[in-house]
Amino acid sequence: MSGTHTGRRGDVWASHQWRFLAETAGEVRFRSAHVRPSPGDGSRSTADPGRSDRDTGDMARLLIVHHTASPSTQAMLESVLEGARTDEVEGVEVVTRAALAATAVDVLAADAVILGTPANIGYMSGALKHFFDVVYYPCLSETAGLPYALYVHGNNDTAGAVRAVESIAGGLSWQRHRPPVTVVGDLDRADREACWELGAVTALAAAERARG
Numbered sequence: 001m002s003g004t005h006t007g008r009r010g011d012v013w014a015s016h017q018w019r020f021l022a023e024t025a026g027e028v029r030f031r032s033a034h035v036r037p038s039p040g041d042g043s044r045s046t047a048d049p050g051r052s053d054r055d056t057g058d059m060a061r062l063l064i065v066h067h068t069a070s071p072s073t074q075a076m077l078e079s080v081l082e083g084a085r086t087d088e089v090e091g092v093e094v095v096t097r098a099a100l101a102a103t104a105v106d107v108l109a110a111d112a113v114i115l116g117t118p119a120n121i122g123y124m125s126g127a128l129k130h131f132f133d134v135v136y137y138p139c140l141s142e143t144a145g146l147p148y149a150l151y152v153h154g155n156n157d158t159a160g161a162v163r164a165v166e167s168i169a170g171g172l173s174w175q176r177h178r179p180p181v182t183v184v185g186d187l188d189r190a191d192r193e194a195c196w197e198l199g200a201v202t203a204l205a206a207a208e209r210a211r212g
Helices: 071-084 104-108 126-139 159-171 189-211
Strands: 018-024 027-032 060-066 092-098 112-118 147-154 181-184
Touching: 060 071, 060 104, 060 189, 071 092, 071 112, 071 147, 071 181, 071 189, 092 189, 104 126, 112 126, 112 159, 112 189, 126 159, 147 159, 147 189, 181 189
Parallel strands: 060 092, 060 112, 112 147, 147 181
Antiparallel strands: 018 027
C-alpha cells in the first residue's frame, strides 16, 4: 500500500466514516466509506499538543516524536494528529513530544510510535537522531515488536532519511506498521490525507497492542 491515498476529494474534507477490518498478518487494515473529516471536525484536539485531552486511565498510548522545522513538517504533523485523534478510534491517548524532549520513559510507556522528520542532507534530522541516541539502549530489550510509522518531508529527496530511520528502528526490533509517508516539495491534499491515515491506523495499532 502506498503512502499516499488517491481517493476522491472535495474542496473541503467532509464528514467521514471508517470501517476497520480485522487484523491480518500483524497489520490492521482498513477502508474508507466516504471522505475524510475536515480539520477540527470529528477529531480530538487540545490547546497544548504535548498533552492529551483525555483521562489516561488504562488507555492505550500513541507517542508522536517529531522534529518540526518548517511549514511543511508542521502541516504533516497537524494532519497526523487529526487522524490519530479521530473519534473512530477509541481508547487511545495521543501524546506528542519534540524529538529533543522525548525520553526513554515516553517510549517505554507507548503502545505505538509515529516518527516525523525532515530529510537533511540525505539523513534524518539531528534532533531525531538525538532521540534515538537517548532511547536506544534503555529501550533495546523492552520495546521489541513496538509498532511504528514514519513521515518525512524533503526538498529534493527522502530516501536516505527513510533508510536511516528504518535501520535504527530495525535495530530496536520495532515493527513498521505501514509504509512511510514521504513528501518532496509542497504538500497537496493527497499528502495531507496520507498523513491523516497514518495517524489513524497507527492509533488503532496502539489500541490493538494494548489489548494484547
